[in-house]
Amino acid sequence: MTANVPKAELHCHIEGAASPALAKMQADKYGVDISPIINGNSYVWEDFTSFLEVYDTVAKLFRTREDFCLLAETYLSSLAEDGAIYSEFFISTDHARESGIDPADYVSGLADGIDEARKTTGIEARMIAIGLRHMGPNAVLETARWITANPHPLITGFGMAGDERMYDVPDFLPAHDLARTAGLGISTHAGELCGPASIRHTVEHLKPDRIGHGVRAIEDQGLVELIAEEEIVLEVCPASNVVLEIYPDFASHPLPKLVEAGCQVTLNSDDPPHFSTSLANEYRIAAEHFGYGDQALLEFTTNAIKAAFIDGETRTRLLEKCRLTGLG
Numbered sequence: 001m002t003a004n005v006p007k008a009e010l011h012c013h014i015e016g017a018a019s020p021a022l023a024k025m026q027a028d029k030y031g032v033d034i035s036p037i038i039n040g041n042s043y044v045w046e047d048f049t050s051f052l053e054v055y056d057t058v059a060k061l062f063r064t065r066e067d068f069c070l071l072a073e074t075y076l077s078s079l080a081e082d083g084a085i086y087s088e089f090f091i092s093t094d095h096a097r098e099s100g101i102d103p104a105d106y107v108s109g110l111a112d113g114i115d116e117a118r119k120t121t122g123i124e125a126r127m128i129a130i131g132l133r134h135m136g137p138n139a140v141l142e143t144a145r146w147i148t149a150n151p152h153p154l155i156t157g158f159g160m161a162g163d164e165r166m167y168d169v170p171d172f173l174p175a176h177d178l179a180r181t182a183g184l185g186i187s188t189h190a191g192e193l194c195g196p197a198s199i200r201h202t203v204e205h206l207k208p209d210r211i212g213h214g215v216r217a218i219e220d221q222g223l224v225e226l227i228a229e230e231e232i233v234l235e236v237c238p239a240s241n242v243v244l245e246i247y248p249d250f251a252s253h254p255l256p257k258l259v260e261a262g263c264q265v266t267l268n269s270d271d272p273p274h275f276s277t278s279l280a281n282e283y284r285i286a287a288e289h290f291g292y293g294d295q296a297l298l299e300f301t302t303n304a305i306k307a308a309f310i311d312g313e314t315r316t317r318l319l320e321k322c323r324l325t326g327l328g
Helices: 020-030 048-059 065-081 093-098 103-121 137-149 169-181 196-206 215-219 221-230 238-243 255-260 279-288 294-307 312-323
Strands: 007-009 084-091 124-132 155-161 185-190 210-213 233-236 265-267
Touching: 007 265, 007 279, 007 294, 020 065, 048 093, 065 084, 065 103, 084 103, 084 155, 084 279, 084 294, 084 312, 093 103, 093 124, 093 137, 103 124, 124 137, 124 169, 137 155, 137 169, 155 169, 169 185, 169 196, 185 196, 196 210, 196 215, 196 221, 210 215, 215 221, 215 233, 215 255, 233 255, 238 279, 255 265, 265 279, 265 294, 279 294, 294 312
Parallel strands: 007 084, 084 124, 124 155, 155 185, 185 210, 210 233, 233 265
Antiparallel strands: none
16 A cells, blocks of 8 residues: 555655765765764654754754755655655755855755656645744844745745744735745745644735644644645644654654545655655555555645646646556
8 A cells, every 4th residue: 555656745845855874974084973863773862952053053964056956856766666746845944045155056956856756756846935933023134035036937926934933924914925925936834843823823914825744733723724724725734743752653643634524635755764764654654554545545645736837737746657557
C-alpha cells in the first residue's frame, strides 16, 4: 500500500530538508564543527526554540548558488524516488542573507536545482517565499518587497513561518497584501504551537488560500466549518506535530476529523530529517495510523495539486498523471 500512489506536497522548508549526511558534507566543505547538533544520522534538539537554532545552523552551511542548487536537486530527487510528482517548498531570503549570499543568487541556485531534478526525474516544483514571523512585521514586509520587486517564474507563493507565538497577526497584513497584489498565492503558518484563535485571526486578517498546519482548528468547531466553507486548504504535517508534541501520538491527531468535517487536507513533511520523516512516510502514516486506502491517499495528492500555486496547464498535466494510475 502507498508505494504506487503518486505523491505531492505543499509544505516543506528547503533548508530544513537538508539531510544530516548533506549537512556533514557542507560542514566539511566550510570547516564547521556541527558534531553538537548531530547524533548518528539524526539532528539533536530539545524543543521548538532549540529546533529553530539547529535549523539556522544547518541553513548557514549553504552559502553559494551551487550549494543551493545541490540542496534543491538532492531533495527533489529523493522525493521523486518515493513517487512524488510535485513539490512546493518554502524559501527564506532572510536565511540567504545570514548565509552571506545575495538573495538573487539564492533563488537562482534553487531554481537550477529544480530544473536539474525535473530533467532527471520529471518531478515538478515551485517555491514559496516566506517572511520569518519572529523577525517582526517590518522584516516580513521587506521580504515581500524584495520578492515582488524581483519576480521569478518559479516563485509562485508568499507566506509566513517562524515562531507563531510572536507579534500580532494584523501587523503582517501589508506584506501579505503586497504579495497578493503581485499575483502570488498566500500560504501562512497558523495553528501549530498556538490554538484556534491564531488560525481565526489569520483567516480573518490575512485571508490566505492555504494554512500551514492549521490542525488546532479542531478545538473550535465553528472555525472548522469556516475553513471548510471557505475552502481554505490545510497543509497538515502529522509526524512534525507528534515529534513537536503538539499531539502525544497519532491516535490523538485530528487529521481524520478534519477530513470528515469537509476540510481540504494535504499531507506534508515540513522539515523531514529533523522529524525523522519523509513525504512517503507521511503517506504511510495516513495509511497505517489513520486507515486510509490508496484511493483516499490519492485524494490527498489531488487536493495538493488542485491547491498548488501553478498554471492551469501544469495542473492539468499533473492531475492526468494521477488519473493514469488507475486509482482515481
